[in-house]
Each structure stands twice: as C-alpha cells, then as structure tokens.
Amino acid sequence: MTVRVGVIGAGMIGQDHIRRLTEVVTGATVTAVADVDTGRAAEVAARAGATALPSGADLVASPDVDAVLVTSWGPAHAEHVLNAIAAGKPVFCEKPLATTAEDCLRIVEAERAHGRRLVQVGFMRRFDAGYRQMKEVLSTGSLGAPLIVHCAHRNPTVPESYHSAMAAQDTAVHEIDVLRWLLDDEIVSAQVVTPRATSRRFAHLKDPQIMIFETASGVRIDLEVFVNCQYGYDIQCEVVGEDGLVRLPDPAAVGIRTAARHGTVVLQDWKDRFADAFDTEFREWVASVAAGTEPTGPSSWDGYAATVITDAAVRSLEAGGETVTTDMKPRPAFYGDTA
Numbered sequence: 001m002t003v004r005v006g007v008i009g010a011g012m013i014g015q016d017h018i019r020r021l022t023e024v025v026t027g028a029t030v031t032a033v034a035d036v037d038t039g040r041a042a043e044v045a046a047r048a049g050a051t052a053l054p055s056g057a058d059l060v061a062s063p064d065v066d067a068v069l070v071t072s073w074g075p076a077h078a079e080h081v082l083n084a085i086a087a088g089k090p091v092f093c094e095k096p097l098a099t100t101a102e103d104c105l106r107i108v109e110a111e112r113a114h115g116r117r118l119v120q121v122g123f124m125r126r127f128d129a130g131y132r133q134m135k136e137v138l139s140t141g142s143l144g145a146p147l148i149v150h151c152a153h154r155n156p157t158v159p160e161s162y163h164s165a166m167a168a169q170d171t172a173v174h175e176i177d178v179l180r181w182l183l184d185d186e187i188v189s190a191q192v193v194t195p196r197a198t199s200r201r202f203a204h205l206k207d208p209q210i211m212i213f214e215t216a217s218g219v220r221i222d223l224e225v226f227v228n229c230q231y232g233y234d235i236q237c238e239v240v241g242e243d244g245l246v247r248l249p250d251p252a253a254v255g256i257r258t259a260a261r262h263g264t265v266v267l268q269d270w271k272d273r274f275a276d277a278f279d280t281e282f283r284e285w286v287a288s289v290a291a292g293t294e295p296t297g298p299s300s301w302d303g304y305a306a307t308v309i310t311d312a313a314v315r316s317l318e319a320g321g322e323t324v325t326t327d328m329k330p331r332p333a334f335y336g337d338t339a
C-alpha cells in the first residue's frame, strides 16, 4: 500500500519533510497540502504534484489523505492533531505536540478514547544511529546503574526572534525527550542557571544557559544550551554509570591534515546533523501506517511529558534559577510503563 500523506504547514520543515516523503522514503506519496498562507500551500503543492486544500480541517477530511503530517506553527498543532484523531487517521506531529500541557492532555484523552495509538511526535533523536547505540549499551546493564548525564546542545547562532524561553522550549526539548527514552526514567525537576552571557547574542537573550534535571531514580543531568557558540552545531551526550560510561559519537567525518594541523569539519546545521535520523523516523512511521499498526516512535504521552518539563525549566529561568518540580499526571497504562 502507498500511504497518501496530507501535510498541514508548508514552511521550512514541512517542505523538507515533503521532499523526504517523495524522494527518500519509499511507500509514501504526498497528495494534499494546506497552509494558512494559501499562496505558499499552492506553490508547495504544485511542486510536489499534490492538491492545495483551503484548510487543515479540509485536508484531514479529504478521502485522498490516509495519514496527516502536522508541520504548522506550534500553537496550531493541537487543533490539527485533534481533528486527525476524530477522523481516526494516523498523525505525525512535529514537536511540540502542543504548546500547553492542557492541550497535550486533551490530545492524550482523545487518543485514549479512540482506543489505539494514532499520534507520533517528531522527536527525531530517538532515530539517530548514535543515540540508538547508546540505548543498546545501556540496556545491557554493563555500565551499572546510570548516575550522571553530561550534555551540550550548541547552535552557531540564532535569529533575533529566538527568546530566552526557547532555550528550553525549542532547543533543550530534544535532550528532554531523548534522555527520558535513553534512561527509561522520568524527569521530576528542573533548574536553569545563567552564567556570564556571551557578547555575541541579541541583548534580550540569556545565552548560554545551564539546565540541571533530576530523574525519578535520582540521576542528575547537566545540559549546556549555548545557541550562539559561533563555531558550529554541536551535540554532546555522555552517560556515566557505576561501572563505566557511554558517549554519543560525533558524526563520521574525514580527518584533514594540512598547514601543520589535523582536524575534521564541524557541521553548521541541525538539518545536516540529524538528516539520517529524520529519514529513519519517516521510514519507520510510513511502515507502521502502511502495516496498519500503532506507531512505535514518541507518543502523545511523550509529547505531554516534554511540554510539562520544558514548562518547569522556563519557570525556573524566570524565577532566577530555583529548582522547580514538574507537575506531571500519572502515566496511563495505555502508554506502557516506559518513557
């Protein structure tokens, strides 16, 4: 079966995922595109050989759409995801699932009422080969119990529209999701402190930020978010256990020796760093839709948890660095035992 995907939100990542679905992943075709910017929807649909539809609701209802991809602005995600659930159609929603915990819970409740999982959230790091190798090592138990995780999430620069809360909401949210999954543990508190700010930032932004999370089993996570580091896009992660540690590999790169120096190129863009992860994410999602099985990627519960934890981090930042306990509901059995 070829899965006919309708895409809501034809901006930067929507267009990249359309390319992925049409040129990289087999078994899928994009049949419809909708965007509040109808001119953009028409242009992107024409390029993809799809039909532009006037609204997200029309797209979800279309008989030519088997599954929905939501890549609109975050505040518009919940409405489209709820429409897809009401129509009983599988829906892949880029992060965040919704911008408020209340909206995430509405989605969780609607999906539970439907009776089977329809929603996958776009946390692509779970599909990255390096993180998957780390998960494999941790699951053998050979490192003993995890105790500490050291992480860094660095972007070369960010635009002026990027504000201090986005360090948690837009950037650290990737570590929050992947670490819940990697450690198979829940994050129960967040603290955000700010060292001396870099002069290479827009004045309104607190950058860098150091985030400290604690999990239910007592693991401490320190995460440096530094989004104007200048030198490149750099993701670091090291889990220290009782009997050893495991470290995320840097992307494979040739070694260059010249002018009395030896080095490798540092990637500049998250799209390049996680290109393979995005491809795998969509391959596996399309395969699950084609097979009529539940998606295996991040669930709407994971989307809810990520929003609750980023809210706690933003509250800590705004409160000058005090530790904030997350206010998370108990996990329903519907979503299994593990993160």
Ligand SMILES: NC(=O)c1ccc[n+]([C@@H]2O[C@H](COP(=O)([O-])OP(=O)(O)OC[C@H]3O[C@@H](n4cnc5c(N)ncnc54)[C@H](O)[C@@H]3O)[C@@H](O)[C@H]2O)c1
Residues within 6 Å of the ligand: 008, 009, 010, 011, 012, 013, 014, 034, 035, 036, 037, 040, 056, 071, 072, 073, 074, 076, 094, 095, 096, 122, 123, 124, 270
């Ligand atoms: N997984 C990742 O690493 C990753 C990376 C980048 C962006 N994202 C997420 O993808 C989403 C889109 O980001 P982007 O960078 O492509 O943004 P963008 O601004 O380039 O595109 C968003 C598009 O959504 C459209 N839109 C807004 N409201 C809409 C609505 N109600 N119905 C239909 N269309 C609507 C806009 O007109 C625009 O074309 C965001 O939620 C963002 O967080 C995820």
Ligand SMILES: O[C@H]1[C@H](O)[C@@H](O)[C@H](O)[C@@H](O)[C@H]1O
Residues within 6 Å of the ligand: 155, 170, 171, 174, 227, 270
């Ligand atoms: O939206 C982007 C994207 O999610 C990247 O993976 C992250 O590194 C950036 O900080 C964020 O702004």
